[in-house]
Amino acid sequence: MPMPPVKVPPVKVPPVKVPPVLKDRYGAELGATDEQAVALFDEAVHELVALAGDPVAKAGAAAAVDGELGLAFSLQAYLHCYLTSRTAYADARAVLDQAPKPACGRDEAHQQAASAWAAGDLEAAARHLERALLMAPRDLLALKVAQDLYFFLGDRVNLRDVVARVLPTWPRGTPGAGFVEAMYAFGLEECGDYRAAERHGRAALDADRRDVWAAHAVIHVLEMEGRQSEGTAFAKASAPDWGPSFFAPHNWWHYALYHLELCREPEAVAVYDGPLTALGLASPLYQVDAASLLWRLSLQGTPLARRAEELAGIIEATLGGSTYCFNDWHAVMALGLAGHLSTAADLVADLPGRATGTNKTMLDRAGLDVIRGFLAFAGGEYKLAAELLGQARPHAYVFGGSHAQRDAIDLTLLAAASAAHDENLVRALLAERLARKPTAEAAAHRVIEVSGARA
Numbered sequence: 001m002p003m004p005p006v007k008v009p010p011v012k013v014p015p016v017k018v019p020p021v022l023k024d025r026y027g028a029e030l031g032a033t034d035e036q037a038v039a040l041f042d043e044a045v046h047e048l049v050a051l052a053g054d055p056v057a058k059a060g061a062a063a064a065v066d067g068e069l070g071l072a073f074s075l076q077a078y079l080h081c082y083l084t085s086r087t088a089y090a091d092a093r094a095v096l097d098q099a100p101k102p103a104c105g106r107d108e109a110h111q112q113a114a115s116a117w118a119a120g121d122l123e124a125a126a127r128h129l130e131r132a133l134l135m136a137p138r139d140l141l142a143l144k145v146a147q148d149l150y151f152f153l154g155d156r157v158n159l160r161d162v163v164a165r166v167l168p169t170w171p172r173g174t175p176g177a178g179f180v181e182a183m184y185a186f187g188l189e190e191c192g193d194y195r196a197a198e199r200h201g202r203a204a205l206d207a208d209r210r211d212v213w214a215a216h217a218v219i220h221v222l223e224m225e226g227r228q229s230e231g232t233a234f235a236k237a238s239a240p241d242w243g244p245s246f247f248a249p250h251n252w253w254h255y256a257l258y259h260l261e262l263c264r265e266p267e268a269v270a271v272y273d274g275p276l277t278a279l280g281l282a283s284p285l286y287q288v289d290a291a292s293l294l295w296r297l298s299l300q301g302t303p304l305a306r307r308a309e310e311l312a313g314i315i316e317a318t319l320g321g322s323t324y325c326f327n328d329w330h331a332v333m334a335l336g337l338a339g340h341l342s343t344a345a346d347l348v349a350d351l352p353g354r355a356t357g358t359n360k361t362m363l364d365r366a367g368l369d370v371i372r373g374f375l376a377f378a379g380g381e382y383k384l385a386a387e388l389l390g391q392a393r394p395h396a397y398v399f400g401g402s403h404a405q406r407d408a409i410d411l412t413l414l415a416a417a418s419a420a421h422d423e424n425l426v427r428a429l430l431a432e433r434l435a436r437k438p439t440a441e442a443a444a445h446r447v448i449e450v451s452g453a454r455a
């Protein structure tokens with residue numbers, strides 16, 4: 001006898017809550033439920049790319065208005081990660097814990113990129129963003145963060161080519177295209193294509209003269225080509241447009257470098273006391289530029305003990321919390337100039353055990369030797385400094401920064417060779433430097449003379 005069919009009551013499966021997919025200002029998809037929140041997110045991205053305003057506040061407001069706008073959470077996480085400290089990475093992870101389920105491929109790629117960065121894996125973060133850009137070449141947030149990651153990674157080819165890969169989707173003259181062109185200009189400059197870099201940088205400035213990243217690219221070109229007088233004139237003319245930017249102090253740092261190479265140390269000191277420190281020294285970005293300028297002034301015979309002491313005090317308050325050995329290198333500069341050698345030595349001794357992820361790779365490949373070289377120089381061990389810096393400098397690109405920033409290694413090596421009375425090495429380094437930049441001759445001789453008198 002056939003069994004009567006059993007009536008099974010339908011099981012109620014709660015629907016998976018996935019927010020609708022909307023579009024951002026440039027047409028890239030994102031999960032969100034509120035157009036007003038998307039507008040806030042667009043503004044946050046704009047401010048990050050323009051390096052002006054308060055993208056942290058805007059991203060936070062976007063997430064507060066629409067808890068389903070996943071990209072606002074990823075953006076907040078990125079903004080924490082830019083601070084490159086263990087505390088900041090923990091803050092980024094805490095934000096991501098609150099993030100909604102991704103609503104589209106772009107949301108997911110960003111969430112994975114932010115998670116990777118917050119875990120200290122910068123290379124994985126860049127890979128996820130490359131995936132986002134394949135899906136949406138007009139994802140300006142992915143482009144900006146990816147280029148910055150390549151900057152941290154010292155990957156100058158991708159610094160340029162991550163932009164080249166999406167450039168055709170940003171026709172010149174359309175909204176946002178100027179920012180993209182400025183990014184391309186900087187990538188070209190770091191790859192040594194100075195003519196194209198200057199052309200694209202100036203075109204981006206034509207699109208928006210307040211674009212500090214475009215001005216920065218042109219400033220780098222003028223620095224690398226040894227066009228110091230032109231550089232000071234360009235920076236002075238452009239500076240009134242940097243007003244609202246939190247990146248302005250870095251452009252002023254470059255302005256000070258022009259003066260240093262013209263052996264106008266008092267002008268460089270005036271920049272330190274003025275616009276370079278006008279926004280304070282709380283951010284690692286500002287600390288790096290301040291330490292670098294003080295170190296270079298010292299190499300050229302202008303030691304500034306009071307300022308170094310002040311900077312070292314600020315840096316010591318968070319010492320040991322950095323997740324980026326490039327910043328630890330600059331901390332050692334400040335500590336060394338202030339005479340806090342035992343504190344610097346303790347920091348250096350702790351670094352190998354503390355570093356993880358990409359930072360560990362950077363430290364192992366060159367960072368530790370560079371940092372030890374600077375510590376040795378600060379302690380008067382010039383022969384050791386020359387050995388360490390000489391062996392590290394071909395690989396120093398691995399801890400990121402620009403050619404202009406890493407030029408502190410070349411200058412310190414030259415100074416160490418002079419202080420150690422290694423005349424053959426001084427001659428070779430000087431020849432190398434002047435072949436690359438003939439207009440650096442006077443400043444190079446000043447470094448040699450000042451250091452020759454140290455020993």
Ligand SMILES: [Fe+2]
Pocket residue numbers: 216220250254402404
């Ligand atoms: Fe720069």
